[in-house]
Amino acid sequence: MTDKEILLRVGTRIRELRKENGLTQEALGEKGGFHFSYIGQIERGEKNVALLNLAKIAEALEVDISQLFIQTNRDNSEESKADIQEINYILNQQNAQKVAMAKNVVKEIFNYK
Structure with a gap:
């Protein structure tokens, strides 16, 4: 970049x-x-x-x-917003170790380094 x-x-x-x-x-x-x-x-x-x-x-x-x-989500559909809110809710219920694991999975899915 x-x-x-x-x-x-x-x-x-x-x-x-x-x-x-x-x-x-x-x-x-x-x-x-x-x-x-x-x-x-x-x-x-x-x-x-x-x-x-x-x-x-x-x-x-x-x-x-x-x-x-934070780069915003360009897909402004209600379904997308609801999915992001649900993911955020789930992550907020987890301990730090599980959040770190989820972050690594997401980075791997999107090939984000």
């Missing part, structure tokens, strides 16, 4: 979360202490944003910073 692809993925995810929260770039900028044009540059993958600034953006979006790095 290129540097540009990484910046675009994170920027796209920030945009998704911002819109889910019903925020404009200006509103997010105000909450995080940034100028709205900086938020736009991040969302377009034009800025290599500092980790501490990502933490401030996550706080302004009221999400854990890890949520900025």
Whole structure:
């Protein structure tokens, strides 16, 4: 993955979360202490944003910073969403060893390194 692809993925995810929260770039900028044009540059993958600034953006979006790095599921079908929720529920009922095992299985299925 290129540097540009990484910046675009994170920027796209920030945009998704911002819109889910019903925020404009200006509103997010105000909450995080940034100028709205900086938020736009991040969302377009034009800025290599500092980790501490990502933490401030996550706080302004009221999400854990890890949520900025999660690629969303492009299949928005209700069945897909329900499947993901069920998997999440099942995993939340397991101990750490079983969760780690499940993660390894998923990585193997999708050939994710």
